[in-house]
Amino acid sequence: MSKKVNEQSKHDQLDQYRVDDEGKTLTTNQGLKVSEDEFSLKAGERGPTLMEDFHFREKMTHFDHERIPERIVHARGFAAHGEFELYESMEKYTKAKFLQDPSVKTPVFVRFSTVAGSKGSAETVRDARGFATKFYTEEGNYDLVGNNIPVFFIQDAIKFPDLVHALKPEPHNEMPQAASAHDTFWDFVANNQEAAHMVMWAMSDRAIPRSLRMMEGFGVHTFRFVNAEGKAHFVKFHWKPVLGTHSLVWDEAQKINGKDPDFHRRDLWESIENGDYPEYEFGVQLLSEEDEFKFDFDILDPTKIWPEEDIPVKIIGKLTLNRNVDNVFAETEQVAFHPGHVVPGIDFSNDPLLQGRLFSYTDTQLIRLGGPNFHELPINRPVCPFHNNQRDGYGRQTINRGQVSYHKNSLASNTPRPASEEEGGYVHYQEKVEGRKVRARSDSFKDHFTQATLFWNSMSKPEKEHIKEAFSFELGKVKSEDVRQQVVDMFANVSLELAQAVAEEIGATLPTGTGSSVTKSSPALSQENTVKKPATRKVGVIISNEFNGKEVASVLESLKAEGMQPEIISSKLGKVTGNSGVELEVDHTFLTCDSVLFDALYVVGGKDADKKFDRETTYFVEEAYDHFKPIGATHEGKQWLEKLEISGAPGVVSGEAEHFVSAFVEAVAAHRHWNREAI
Numbered sequence: 001m002s003k004k005v006n007e008q009s010k011h012d013q014l015d016q017y018r019v020d021d022e023g024k025t026l027t028t029n030q031g032l033k034v035s036e037d038e039f040s041l042k043a044g045e046r047g048p049t050l051m052e053d054f055h056f057r058e059k060m061t062h063f064d065h066e067r068i069p070e071r072i073v074h075a076r077g078f079a080a081h082g083e084f085e086l087y088e089s090m091e092k093y094t095k096a097k098f099l100q101d102p103s104v105k106t107p108v109f110v111r112f113s114t115v116a117g118s119k120g121s122a123e124t125v126r127d128a129r130g131f132a133t134k135f136y137t138e139e140g141n142y143d144l145v146g147n148n149i150p151v152f153f154i155q156d157a158i159k160f161p162d163l164v165h166a167l168k169p170e171p172h173n174e175m176p177q178a179a180s181a182h183d184t185f186w187d188f189v190a191n192n193q194e195a196a197h198m199v200m201w202a203m204s205d206r207a208i209p210r211s212l213r214m215m216e217g218f219g220v221h222t223f224r225f226v227n228a229e230g231k232a233h234f235v236k237f238h239w240k241p242v243l244g245t246h247s248l249v250w251d252e253a254q255k256i257n258g259k260d261p262d263f264h265r266r267d268l269w270e271s272i273e274n275g276d277y278p279e280y281e282f283g284v285q286l287l288s289e290e291d292e293f294k295f296d297f298d299i300l301d302p303t304k305i306w307p308e309e310d311i312p313v314k315i316i317g318k319l320t321l322n323r324n325v326d327n328v329f330a331e332t333e334q335v336a337f338h339p340g341h342v343v344p345g346i347d348f349s350n351d352p353l354l355q356g357r358l359f360s361y362t363d364t365q366l367i368r369l370g371g372p373n374f375h376e377l378p379i380n381r382p383v384c385p386f387h388n389n390q391r392d393g394y395g396r397q398t399i400n401r402g403q404v405s406y407h408k409n410s411l412a413s414n415t416p417r418p419a420s421e422e423e424g425g426y427v428h429y430q431e432k433v434e435g436r437k438v439r440a441r442s443d444s445f446k447d448h449f450t451q452a453t454l455f456w457n458s459m460s461k462p463e464k465e466h467i468k469e470a471f472s473f474e475l476g477k478v479k480s481e482d483v484r485q486q487v488v489d490m491f492a493n494v495s496l497e498l499a500q501a502v503a504e505e506i507g508a509t510l511p512t513g514t515g516s517s518v519t520k521s522s523p524a525l526s527q528e529n530t531v532k533k534p535a536t537r538k539v540g541v542i543i544s545n546e547f548n549g550k551e552v553a554s555v556l557e558s559l560k561a562e563g564m565q566p567e568i569i570s571s572k573l574g575k576v577t578g579n580s581g582v583e584l585e586v587d588h589t590f591l592t593c594d595s596v597l598f599d600a601l602y603v604v605g606g607k608d609a610d611k612k613f614d615r616e617t618t619y620f621v622e623e624a625y626d627h628f629k630p631i632g633a634t635h636e637g638k639q640w641l642e643k644l645e646i647s648g649a650p651g652v653v654s655g656e657a658e659h660f661v662s663a664f665v666e667a668v669a670a671h672r673h674w675n676r677e678a679i
Helices: 003-015 054-064 157-167 183-191 193-202 250-259 263-273 329-333 352-368 450-458 461-476 481-491 496-506 549-561 611-626 635-643 657-669
Strands: 041-043 077-086 105-114 129-137 140-147 223-226 232-241 279-288 314-324 346-348 437-439 538-543 565-570 575-577 583-585 600-605 631-633 652-654
Touching (some): 077 329, 157 183, 157 352, 183 481, 250 461, 263 314, 461 481, 461 496, 538 611, 600 657, 631 635, 652 657
Parallel strands (some): 538 600
Antiparallel strands (some): 077 314, 105 129, 223 232
């Protein structure tokens, strides 16, 4: 038989496995026709998800087990150890012990991650970021598994496999990696309009953070605090970075992906090694059960925020990351988070996305970490003892003594025994639940555009321009004209100004109409109003031999005293020598670094600067200027400001050393200077 015939035979044998799903009826893996694929089965429209929902469990289980061994989402991550300290007791609201005594510090482990990319993808892509915190409390581990965006794309967990399938590289060619700028993602958005609010965040500067240290974190879902008397409050969790919330610009973010794909993890690692410990204040929004229905949004809807101006964030503690991992695989990769890992005093709401996550996370860890004993890995092991009748399985490390491994028993005096509530036993909040078993969503979840408009209204002018540019870039990568038009028409419901500007850029028909009538805004959502500090900012110092040694050394010491991190850039490694016998160790050459890797530039130059030095410095300064970064220059360095005609521009500081430092520090603290004219 010829090779050609042989290959044809193999092809024919595979034909029975080739399936074209287009135009077919949706079924389970058993061939059962499915009547509803948008909503999980609940006890009433706003009730909890039911375990008997076999379709949800099959769909989610298959999705959880799709990737081996890296995480399906959040694969690209980095982590650190730290501690949590409480500012004031929360006894009034919760009986959780780690939230009672301000004198007690709780050890924590925090993993940050991108969502879409694989384990080897770059870090400054446009994406949501995971912000997962494991508290090792004396009552057991508590996991707060959140993101840097307070809302999500979908309202019900049964849609999660669909979202991720649409977001991931397209299956026919496995492209693009770690990017949402492609047809299937935007087709999903256009046909699942509950995603509108999250997409506004994803197209904003929030999706390209400057640093993991300058990124907010949110619990996303509505949870419950329950106090010792059994009284409950709804609660949302917030992490507020002490350094403020700051971002990259898009051109800069793309270049960093090539210059240093480890940019965010390197920044986190180096800051901890340098003793510049990342800090985040912990805040809660609290809502009494009596006020559940007093707002124009459903508090259980994960596509909605609780505006801080309506429900203030109460700051109650601080997280400090102060120790890097010893082994990335053993700690960062093997850590297993789960929103269902709670302690007494913290309980769940009927948010249908949260309800599904409570099933999905354990299911995922079983396949990713090889079995049911993932809790015994050192990074996951609680600091308090644990005793139960679970035995054996892959990876078992505990050596249980005795003959009894069941409850109830008489051979071991019925131990281990359940603990009473007074002894710290976990008791679920006794919420009254009643309703018909339905696959449905409450009408209160159906407003998809009001808060998306709220977000748009809250942005500063530069932030709005960045959102327009982000939509134009992403949709410009979409091949389907129909999908592009659908998205433009959809976001006309959010802002006609936004939709028309994007349509103009991508060649779509301009939408018409009146747009949104929502005028409300939330200043807390704009990074224009964030904390602005010079501390830990990395300053590239461009310098050559024969610089003014004494004065430049004084400037560098002053910058360090402000908490900034000057790093010397020159033509070659070694030392650069100035007058007065001053020598500086070179940290980078022009070849090994780039302006995008720094928060600001300080241009010194020197009397022996040659043509190559001039050319490289010109490129560095021009690019930093185009990215709206602070630029300072003294002595010979001022010639580059004059050459590019940027002297006196916003955020461009020059002058003699004694007057230079305070003005430059102020410029660096501002982060970006948006009111610049382009070169």
